[in-house]
Amino acid sequence: MKDIHQLNPGEIRAIIRRRKWDKPTAGLAMGYAQANLVILPQKYAFDFLLFCQRNPKPCPLLEVLEPGEFGTKFLSLDADMRTDIPLYNIYRKGKLGRAVKEIRSLWEKNFVSFLLGCSFSFEEALLRANIPIRHIEENKNVPMFITSISCKPAGIFHGPMVVTMRPIPSEQVTRTVQITSRYAFVHGAPIHIGDPTTIGIKDLRKPDFGDPVTIKKGETPVFWACGVTPQAVVTKARPDLCITHAPGHMFISDLLNEELAVL
Amino acid sequence: MKDIHQLNPGEIRAIIRRRKWDKPTAGLAMGYAQANLVILPQKYAFDFLLFCQRNPKPCPLLEVLEPGEFGTKFLSLDADMRTDIPLYNIYRKGKLGRAVKEIRSLWEKNFVSFLLGCSFSFEEALLRANIPIRHIEENKNVPMFITSISCKPAGIFHGPMVVTMRPIPSEQVTRTVQITSRYAFVHGAPIHIGDPTTIGIKDLRKPDFGDPVTIKKGETPVFWACGVTPQAVVTKARPDLCITHAPGHMFISDLLNEELAVL
Numbered sequence: 001m002k003d004i005h006q007l008n009p010g011e012i013r014a015i016i017r018r019r020k021w022d023k024p025t026a027g028l029a030m031g032y033a034q035a036n037l038v039i040l041p042q043k044y045a046f047d048f049l050l051f052c053q054r055n056p057k058p059c060p061l062l063e064v065l066e067p068g069e070f071g072t073k074f075l076s077l078d079a080d081m082r083t084d085i086p087l088y089n090i091y092r093k094g095k096l097g098r099a100v101k102e103i104r105s106l107w108e109k110n111f112v113s114f115l116l117g118c119s120f121s122f123e124e125a126l127l128r129a130n131i132p133i134r135h136i137e138e139n140k141n142v143p144m145f146i147t148s149i150s151c152k153p154a155g156i157f158h159g160p161m162v163v164t165m166r167p168i169p170s171e172q173v174t175r176t177v178q179i180t181s182r183y184a185f186v187h188g189a190p191i192h193i194g195d196p197t198t199i200g201i202k203d204l205r206k207p208d209f210g211d212p213v214t215i216k217k218g219e220t221p222v223f224w225a226c227g228v229t230p231q232a233v234v235t236k237a238r239p240d241l242c243i244t245h246a247p248g249h250m251f252i253s254d255l256l257n258e259e260l261a262v263l
Numbered sequence: 264m265k266d267i268h269q270l271n272p273g274e275i276r277a278i279i280r281r282r283k284w285d286k287p288t289a290g291l292a293m294g295y296a297q298a299n300l301v302i303l304p305q306k307y308a309f310d311f312l313l314f315c316q317r318n319p320k321p322c323p324l325l326e327v328l329e330p331g332e333f334g335t336k337f338l339s340l341d342a343d344m345r346t347d348i349p350l351y352n353i354y355r356k357g358k359l360g361r362a363v364k365e366i367r368s369l370w371e372k373n374f375v376s377f378l379l380g381c382s383f384s385f386e387e388a389l390l391r392a393n394i395p396i397r398h399i400e401e402n403k404n405v406p407m408f409i410t411s412i413s414c415k416p417a418g419i420f421h422g423p424m425v426v427t428m429r430p431i432p433s434e435q436v437t438r439t440v441q442i443t444s445r446y447a448f449v450h451g452a453p454i455h456i457g458d459p460t461t462i463g464i465k466d467l468r469k470p471d472f473g474d475p476v477t478i479k480k481g482e483t484p485v486f487w488a489c490g491v492t493p494q495a496v497v498t499k500a501r502p503d504l505c506i507t508h509a510p511g512h513m514f515i516s517d518l519l520n521e522e523l524a525v526l
Binding site: 049050053054064154262 | 309312313316417418
């Protein structure tokens with residue numbers, strides 16, 4: 001088998017579809033947008049779509065499929081939501097069960113699939129501008145924090161916003177805002193810069209998810225809305241069933257990050 | 264009564280609510296965002312919300328209310344969708360009936376209200392940069408055209424995109440793209456620049472809606488997705504009932520256009 005890092009999105013999805021890859025997708029198909037997945041029965045679909053519309057920073061919608069459809073039309077013309085994610089999480093009444101490699105046997109014709117942007121897209125853009133990404137340097141998961149910022153509720157869905165934190169050298173914070181602002185569909189501009197306590201974060205060394213990273217002298221913590229927010233919110237709303245990607249195990253699309261940039 | 268042009272959004276809405284103003288809202292509450300309104304029974308709401316998600320340029324969602332709610336929470340904390348629009352259009356099975364000044368007697372608790380951005384917001388920004396707006400100079404309605412561009416269908420909703428056209432001096436077209444790109448929530452950047460025939464427009468002197476305007480030597484026609492698109496689409500989908508603002512008779516919000524700008 002060729003090194004998976006050399007393959008294009010369609011080739012990687014074919015490997016995932018054959019259940020030959022169940023690891024995280026970071027670093028695969030560089031340049032191409034990856035997406036978070038949320039699948040809900042149709043009775044919850046309006047509420048969740050409304051939740052995303054009201055909370056575009058944590059829930060930037062890239063594509064929503066018609067009820068029952070499992071093939072994307074925008075992110076790829078050759079993808080299957082039932083098989084093309086390396087690992088799926090199954091939540092029943094908000095409780096996380098086993099992770100599975102495909103969901104064909106679980107598929108119901110009332111399922112609605114939501115694909116949301118992923119910050120991998122803007123991290124690439126930052127690296128291209130020589131802005132350091134600490135968790136990549138330290139080979140860790142990005143640190144994530146539950147904040148005191150409430151998402152705007154919609155129907156049954158409500159909860160706090162989850163954010164990622166990246167320490168940025170103070171003299172590069174302006175450039176960081178400028179670059180990430182181009183990527184509104186993948187969590188976009190920071191939602192907070194500086195003092196973590198004003199958004200309810202007590203200790204940057206103790207993230208709620210992911211790993212702590214080093215903050216060096218002269219660096220400012222910069223916070224972005226995080227794609228874990230919808231999973232946290234779905235867990236809280238306790239729908240009968242919700243299927244998501246397992247964190248880090250994203251859908252790899254055929255769209256370039258640059259095709260999603262707003263300016 | 265004070266000149267309505269001197270009043271703030273809340274004062275103008277109070278006048279509209281008392282049915283003392285049923286004229287277009289262009290030029291009122293300068294600086295504040297105005298919005299298109301679409302009200303549909305809940306059974307169509309997911310399909311229409313999905314249509315807007317898939318077609319953000321003609322249907323830029325500013326706010327969607329919960330089923331039955333008539334008070335906005337984002338665009339204003341003191342507004343009533345049943346009374347605060349100068350003139351409403353009523354469509355039954357896609358057929359336009361009488362226009363009315365308020366819809367309190369028609370209100371049903373399954374109604375879902377969608378508020379969409381309006382190009383008034385970016386016209387102000389263009390004027391501030393000394394970019395001429397011909398239909399304002401000539402005191403006409405903006406010319407609108409049905410194009411050969413298909414909207415992405417969603418559920419029962421489908422149809423062609425409607426665009427507005429503004430002739431721009433060629434040397435100011437780049438600046439026009441830059442300025443309007445800031446206003447993604449109010450139809451944003453142009454969808455087409457130059458040759459009208461490539462988007463199916465045969466004669467710029469014969470708009471499908473609105474008035475023809477003068478195109479001077481050295482000017483390029485620039486086209487933006489238009490808020491009439493959802494009305495055209497709703498008409499085509501023929502839902503049992505749909506209530507919209509009458510064209511030009513917009514909802515006046517408490518948000519400044521600058522608060523909606525993306526960069």
